[in-house]
Amino acid sequence: MTTRSCPSExxxxxxxxxxxxxxxxxxxxxxxxxxxxxxxxxxxxxxEGRLLASVLDEARxxxxxxxxxxxxxATTGLCLLGAAAGFQSFFGWIxxxxxxxxxxxxxxxxxxxxxxxxVFYLLREGASxxxxxxxxxxxxxxxxxxAFVAFSMRRRAVASSLVLLALVGLAAPxxxxxxxxxxxxxxxxxxxxxxxxxxxxxxxxxxxxIDGVVTGNVLALGQxxxxxxxxxxxxxxxxxxxxxxxxxxGNVISxxxxxVVRGPVGLSLHGAAEHLSLDxxxxxxxxLVGFVGGMDLEGSVGRDLVAFGGFAxxxxxxxxxxASWTDRLRVDGPAKVGGDLTAHVHRKENVTIDAKASLGxxxxxxxxTRSRQSRYARPGFYVWRVIWLAxxxxxxxxxxxxxxxxxxxxxxxGLSIPRTLGVGFIALVATPVAxxxxxxxxxxxxxxxxxxxxxxxxxxxxxxxxxALLGRALFAGREGPAPSFAIALLVGxxxxxxxxHLPYLGWLLHPLVTMLGLGIAVIQAGRSWKAxxxx
Amino acid sequence: MVxxxxxxxxxxxxEVLVRAERGESEAxxxxxxxxxxxxxxxxxxxxxSREDAEDATSEVFLRVRESFGRYDPSFxxxxxxxxxxxxxxxxxxxxxxxxxxxxxxxxxxxxxPGGGLSPLAELLADEQRATLARALAALxxxxxxxxxxxxxxxxxxxxxxxxxGVTRGQVGVALFRGKERLRRALTSGSExx
Numbered sequence: 001m002t003t004r005s006c007p008s009e010x011x012x013x014x015x016x017x018x019x020x021x022x023x024x025x026x027x028x029x030x031x032x033x034x035x036x037x038x039x040x041x042x043x044x045x046x047x048e049g050r051l052l053a054s055v056l057d058e059a060r061x062x063x064x065x066x067x068x069x070x071x072x073x074a075t076t077g078l079c080l081l082g083a084a085a086g087f088q089s090f091f092g093w094i095x096x097x098x099x100x101x102x103x104x105x106x107x108x109x110x111x112x113x114x115x116x117x118x119v120f121y122l123l124r125e126g127a128s129x130x131x132x133x134x135x136x137x138x139x140x141x142x143x144x145x146x147a148f149v150a151f152s153m154r155r156r157a158v159a160s161s162l163v164l165l166a167l168v169g170l171a172a173p174x175x176x177x178x179x180x181x182x183x184x185x186x187x188x189x190x191x192x193x194x195x196x197x198x199x200x201x202x203x204x205x206x207x208x209x210i211d212g213v214v215t216g217n218v219l220a221l222g223q224x225x226x227x228x229x230x231x232x233x234x235x236x237x238x239x240x241x242x243x244x245x246x247x248x249x250g251n252v253i254s255x256x257x258x259x260v261v262r263g264p265v266g267l268s269l270h271g272a273a274e275h276l277s278l279d280x281x282x283x284x285x286x287x288l289v290g291f292v293g294g295m296d297l298e299g300s301v302g303r304d305l306v307a308f309g310g311f312a313x314x315x316x317x318x319x320x321x322x323a324s325w326t327d328r329l330r331v332d333g334p335a336k337v338g339g340d341l342t343a344h345v346h347r348k349e350n351v352t353i354d355a356k357a358s359l360g361x362x363x364x365x366x367x368x369t370r371s372r373q374s375r376y377a378r379p380g381f382y383v384w385r386v387i388w389l390a391x392x393x394x395x396x397x398x399x400x401x402x403x404x405x406x407x408x409x410x411x412x413x414g415l416s417i418p419r420t421l422g423v424g425f426i427a428l429v430a431t432p433v434a435x436x437x438x439x440x441x442x443x444x445x446x447x448x449x450x451x452x453x454x455x456x457x458x459x460x461x462x463x464x465x466x467x468a469l470l471g472r473a474l475f476a477g478r479e480g481p482a483p484s485f486a487i488a489l490l491v492g493x494x495x496x497x498x499x500x501h502l503p504y505l506g507w508l509l510h511p512l513v514t515m516l517g518l519g520i521a522v523i524q525a526g527r528s529w530k531a532x533x534x535x
Numbered sequence: 536m537v538x539x540x541x542x543x544x545x546x547x548x549x550e551v552l553v554r555a556e557r558g559e560s561e562a563x564x565x566x567x568x569x570x571x572x573x574x575x576x577x578x579x580x581x582x583x584s585r586e587d588a589e590d591a592t593s594e595v596f597l598r599v600r601e602s603f604g605r606y607d608p609s610f611x612x613x614x615x616x617x618x619x620x621x622x623x624x625x626x627x628x629x630x631x632x633x634x635x636x637x638x639x640x641x642x643x644x645x646x647x648p649g650g651g652l653s654p655l656a657e658l659l660a661d662e663q664r665a666t667l668a669r670a671l672a673a674l675x676x677x678x679x680x681x682x683x684x685x686x687x688x689x690x691x692x693x694x695x696x697x698x699x700g701v702t703r704g705q706v707g708v709a710l711f712r713g714k715e716r717l718r719r720a721l722t723s724g725s726e727x728x
Binding site for chain 1: 576580653654655656657658659664667668671682683685686687689691692703707708710711714717
């Protein structure tokens with residue numbers, strides 16, 4: 001018998017897996033027959049293979065099954081329910097705003113006035129302090145949001161790309177956007193006639209005048225914004241009075257006490273104003289959507305006209321349909337409407353259509369009667385509240401399951417209410433400003449969309465967070481074992497829901513709840529971010 | 536009883552496959568119900584993340600539906616679906632690492648003859664099995680993927696080598712190294728409770 005050394009363990013492993021090349025197999029088997037050590041090793045290796053197969057199989061069983069159709073359906077249903085509740089509240093709010101039958105037009109005008117006056121007082125008095133505030137608040141909100149999104153995703157690749165995107169978004173204005181800020185309280189910002197600004201422009205001043213050409217987008221904040229020149233991109237403005245005598249080739253989004261359009265707008269105009277007028281020379285090629293105290297239209301709208309608010313007087317042309325949710329609608333002689341005209345009013349006599357006005361489609365007046373009734377007397381109100389409560393409860397549970405750290409805050413000790421409210425206020429107010437600014441930079445748009453989604457989700461989830469906090473605080477003072485999270489959440493949510501719908505007081509409590517909830521979310525997310533970071 | 540249920544099952548599957556060939560949506564739903572766990576398990580072991588595995592499973596069944604015309608009924612359907620899943624997951628991993636080669640294979644001769652630790656016993660206590668499962672999930676891709684393809688998808692060395700673009704010898708080395716790491720993880724895991 002020749003001396004044969006034993007095969008190596010890797011070779012034996014290949015053989016045990018049944019992968020040893022066939023021609024060499026007989027020799028191998030002969031050795032194994034005569035070598036008890038190798039025979040035992042092959043046996044053990046085969047056992048190890050079976051062990052691995054069974055553990056791999058078990059790990060598969062332990063890992064959750066792919067979501068079943070029912071879970072998918074339930075999730076979709078939940079989202080739809082939440083969205084429906086959200087929309088219902090939104091339209092309820094709009095209806096509330098535009099409900100002169102109970103509040104009276106004067107009272108409504110007063111509220112709108114008060115609102116605009118407050119905003120513009122802040123703008124007027126604070127133009128100089130607005131600049132650092134905007135940058136600081138925007139920066140903080142952006143960083144917090146980015147961190148929060150990144151943390152929730154818990155994926156390093158996504159997180160780092162988001163942070164990168166945020167950095168690019170922050171850095172981009174330095175190169176792509178011209179910033180012109182007032183240095184004193186009464187300084188004006190002017191793009192003189194003849195100057196062509198080959199950038200986007202962010203301008204803050206007492207008066208912002210654009211007499212030259214801006215090739216990019218414009219964000220203008222001030223007491224008065226006047227465009228006599230040309231804006232090639234979009235114009236976003238927040239001002240006491242906005243005069244658009246020049247040309248805006250993109251969209252106009254305006255938030256002002258008075259908005260006057262005397263020139264052409266290349267795309268659509270979306271305006272919130274106490275008074276909006278589209279003069280005879282004013283032309284909006286796309287849609288005009290106005291949330292207004294009053295609206296006078298003598299110029300032309302290329303596509304649809306949609307108006308919400310106090311009154312609308314129409315003398316000009318509308319290419320397609322007119323839909324109005326204003327208290328009064330008046331269509332005068334020379335007016336031309338290419339499509340249908342639908343008016344939603346409280347009294348039929350509030351709609352006046354001159355016989356000389358020409359209508360391409362049909363005209364319809366829908367009289368809303370139910371608004372005369374108090375919302376508390378409508379059964380639908382309670383049904384929607386219950387649906388909203390159920391959606392918020394389920395969402396809260398889901399959130400607790402996904403991110404328990406968000407619910408770690410306690411009312412008794414550990415949570416400073418003023419601080420949380422402060423953080424919540426910044427998150428609630430500064431975030432949309434930051435989003436608008438970021439959206440103006442080209443690369444910032446995706447980030448702005450993500451931030452907007454996160455912000456909206458945060459606002460929606462804030463009541464669940466406050467509900468949980470409140471419910472737990474209530475049970476904390478009680479003797480005996482603490483109840484489960486679900487019960488505390490449900491009790492807390494019921495309290496929150498009732499509180500924010502109390503007559504009058506609810507208007508004050510609702511924003512407080514939202515701010516508190518957002519503050520908790522931001523602070524807790526920050527804490528767990530810190531805790532999760534490797535030292 | 537056993538024989539009847541054993542013979543009824545493949546019969547029913549072939550019927551499902553015939554219906555699927557006619558393009559019936561329900562048949563694809565049935566195939567999903569029967570094979571999604573297996574496909575999901577493979578995707579989970581290959582990709583190493585639950586979310587990715589869920590996405591991959593949906594995409595694999597979408598591909599199954601799209602390319603059902605190319606399915607040869609003389610092969611087992613499970614193996615065909617597994618092979619689609621493997622291709623899909625490996626594509627994903629390649630895209631993730633942005634390299635054409637999935638992993639840098641080790642030289643074949645790098646294996647020391649005779650590992651220091653003896654093979655794991657086939658029967659392990661539950662606790663040890665759990666440790667082993669964790670160690671498997673924590674293995675680097677270069678070892679985890681060949682192990683999953685070999686012992687979960689039951690592929691031959693040749694098939695694995697083909698998919699990964701390496702030699703059969705390198706597959707053997709990766710499997711051996713992977714198992715060695717698992718042995719080490721289990722011994723150190725039991726030493727430090």
